Amino acid sequence: MTARAVADVVLPCLNEAEALPWVLGRIPPRWRAIVVDNGSTDDSDRIARALGARVVREERRGFGAACHAGLLAAEAEFVCFCDCDGSLDPGLLAGFVRRLADGESDLVLGRRRPEGRGAWPPHAxxxxxxxxxxxxxxxxxxxxxLGPLRAGRREELMALDLTDRRSGYPLQMVVRAADAGLRVTEVDVPYLPRSGKSKVTGTWRGTWQAVRDMSAVLAEPAGTRGTGAR
Incomplete structure (x- = not known):
């Protein structure tokens, strides 16, 4: 029987063939990468499998849909999330999980520190x-x-009953964690220029859509729980 991974890393993926080798090469030893293919047409799924990742297909388009499909597929005690575009180093998640295991936090977020020209557009x-x-x-x-690099315990993340399937998913996770009394902390992480074009915040229109999705999450009354699939 294969030993269970120390942590699972959920990697939402839409046409990230260029970045995948670097991202998957940075996954900590004995951790499992779960690449959630959200409709790629560039062989991202094939490349991910060849590099040893578990690939989950999510037909419903949306960042939150891909993230939640990965959470549902996760089995480890600790579940991490990371963009699959090379802008963030998943190797840094080892420090996040140590904070969780040591009881210092319940949800750890990476505060992005831009490194390199164009790493974080002004509008985003x-x-x-x-x-x-x-x-x-x-x-x-x-x-x-409200960066995408984060880690928490699977059981606690599942209990949040996250329902947003678009850009508001990361924010809903934080809001519901706060409502549930979980300790949310952040640590600085380098933010690098991504490979390829952003699907969410690379344009003013994408940023506006993300802000609109997240504003709807903030309008939820405290203690709200949805009926989304678990």
Whole structure:
């Protein structure tokens, strides 16, 4: 019988063939990469399998749909999330999981520190800051970023009953974690120029859509629980 992974890393993927070798090569030893193919047409699924990742197909388009499909497929005690575009180093998640295992936090987020020209477009950064301010008013959490690099315990993440299947998924995770009394902390991480074009915040239109999705999440009454698939 194969030993269970120390942690599972969920990697939502839409046409990331260029970045996959670097991303999967940075997964910590004895961890499992779960690449969630969200409709790729560039052989991302084939490349991921060849590099040893488990590939899960999610036909419903949407960042949240891909993330949640990965969470449902995860089996390890600790579940991590990371973009699959090479902008974030999944190797840093080992430190996140240590914080969880040592009882220092219940949900650890990576605060992005841009490195390199074009790593974080001004419109995307402005949208993120606005949402962080609204999050503080809604939950009291003094976070400075809502980045996608994060880690938590699978059991606790599942109990949040996350229902957003678009760009609001990462924010809903934080809001519902705060409502549930979980300790949410953030640590600085380098943010690199991504490979290829962003599907969400690479344009003003994409950023606006993300902000709109997340604003709807912030409008949820405290303690809201949906009926989404578990």
């Amino acid at each position: 950064r402005a949208g993120n800051l606005a949402l962080a301010h609204m999050l503080r008013r809604r939950t009291g959490l003094r976070l400075r970023d």
